[in-house]
Amino acid sequence: MKRTLVLVRHGKSSWEEQGLPDRARPLAERGLRDAPLMGRRLAHDKVRPDLILSSPARRALSTANIIAEVLGYRPEEIVRDERLYGSDVGTLLEVMGELGDEFRCVMLFGHDPGFTDLAHRFCGKITRMPTCAVARFTFDAPSWSAAASQRPVTAVLDYPKKGK
Secondary structure, three states, X not given: OEEEEEEEEOOOEOOOOOOOOHHXXXXXXXXXXXXXXXXXXXXXXXXXXXXXXXXXXXXXXXXXXXXXXXXXXXXXXXEEOHHHOOOOHHHHHHHHHOOOOOOOEEEEEEOOOHHHHHHHHHOOOOOOOXXXXXXXXXXXXXXXXXXXXXXXXXXXXXXXXXXX
């Protein structure tokens, strides 16, 4: 069975408000511009998530909300998962392995270095995920737990400045 995992690193965050806790940092102007762009690219590629999970950090959740709206996914249905904040590869694989097998396409919104590390694990050519980057992996697996231990059939990396 085909399963698609989409990793989205949050958009560029703002550092204007000094002293703001890391989790509370909002998107910068560039992040607000790049998120809908990447949403449109995903829509063009006919990506239709069955489930979206996001780090609870403001910049990640804002990126998730913007892209979800572009894709026709109701932002209020985004699941906040604390494990996606400051996660490492092991934690991300754990999240992936716990996904319900009824979901065919799942999007995760979070942070580096964990997202780049997981993308690199699945595809050695991916060595960096810039802000608002989207790494899309397709697996031929009977379950998400099986997919977590496999190599993907396809791997695609896109980011706002790609192709400019």
